[in-house]
Amino acid sequence: MVTHDRNEALALADRVAVLIDGKIRQTDTTKQVFSYPTDETVANFVEAGNIWRGKIVEQNEGLATIETGSRQIEAVSNLKTGTNVTICLKFEDITLTLAGNQTQATSARNNFTGTINRIVNLGAQVRVTLDGGFPLTALITRRSFEGLGIKEGLAATATFKATAIHLISRR
Numbered sequence: 001m002v003t004h005d006r007n008e009a010l011a012l013a014d015r016v017a018v019l020i021d022g023k024i025r026q027t028d029t030t031k032q033v034f035s036y037p038t039d040e041t042v043a044n045f046v047e048a049g050n051i052w053r054g055k056i057v058e059q060n061e062g063l064a065t066i067e068t069g070s071r072q073i074e075a076v077s078n079l080k081t082g083t084n085v086t087i088c089l090k091f092e093d094i095t096l097t098l099a100g101n102q103t104q105a106t107s108a109r110n111n112f113t114g115t116i117n118r119i120v121n122l123g124a125q126v127r128v129t130l131d132g133g134f135p136l137t138a139l140i141t142r143r144s145f146e147g148l149g150i151k152e153g154l155a156a157t158a159t160f161k162a163t164a165i166h167l168i169s170r171r
Contacts, residue, residue: 010030014029014030015029015030016028016029016030016033016034018033018037018045020041025038025039025041025045026038034046035166037166037168039086039168040086040170043086048088048090048166049089049090049091049092049137050090050091050135050136051087052068052069052087052134053086053087053170054067054068054085054087055085056079056083056085059078059079059081062077062078063075063076063109063162064077064167066085066167069133069134070133070134071112071132071133071134073087073110073165075087075165077167079169083169084170084171085168085169085170086167086168086170087165087167088166088168089165089166090164091127091137093160093161094136094137094139094158094159094160095108095159096128096130096138096148096150096158096159097148098149098150098154098156098157099113099156106159107161108160108162109161109162110158112130112132112133112158112159113132113156114131114136114155114157114158115130115153115154115156116128116129116130116150116151116152116154116155117152118152119150119151119152124141124142125140125141126139126140126150128140130158138158
């Protein structure tokens with residue numbers, strides 16, 4: 001079966017081949033391709049979520065610190081210090097809270113406060129983008145969106161685990 005519809009591929013396929021410019025770029029299980037793209041072009045094509053570039057500035061027993069823009073992110077990785085990387089983070093792996101409402105302790109190593117600058121209604125879900133030194137987009141349920149009272153211009157904190165990040169080495 002051939003499709004250009006991401007959701008159709010996720011719903012119907014057991015295996016996926018990503019064809020770009022007449023060349024197969026990645027073939028694997030649907031989960032592997034959509035969660036762990038092999039390069040930045042595939043990540044963009046399969047809409048792997050938030051995609052940024054960065055550089056590993058520290059490595060400490062499998063926990064890498066990556067500089068992206070003016071901020072640093074922590075991710076589980078054994079890539080070496082100095083490696084240029086593409087950072088992939090699924091929209092649904094981000095938890096949002098309005099600034100000042102963080103009362104629970106969490107194991108998430110990454111917390112970024114910023115201003116909500118875009119809201120896109122997707123029916124049962126809402127895509128919320130904030131600027132916390134770099135653009136960060138989360139996908140949340142409509143119920144969470146309404147319960148939190150999220151609006152453009154409000155300060156919010158995006159939280160995500162170091163294990164949620166997929167890094168791709170770049171040359």
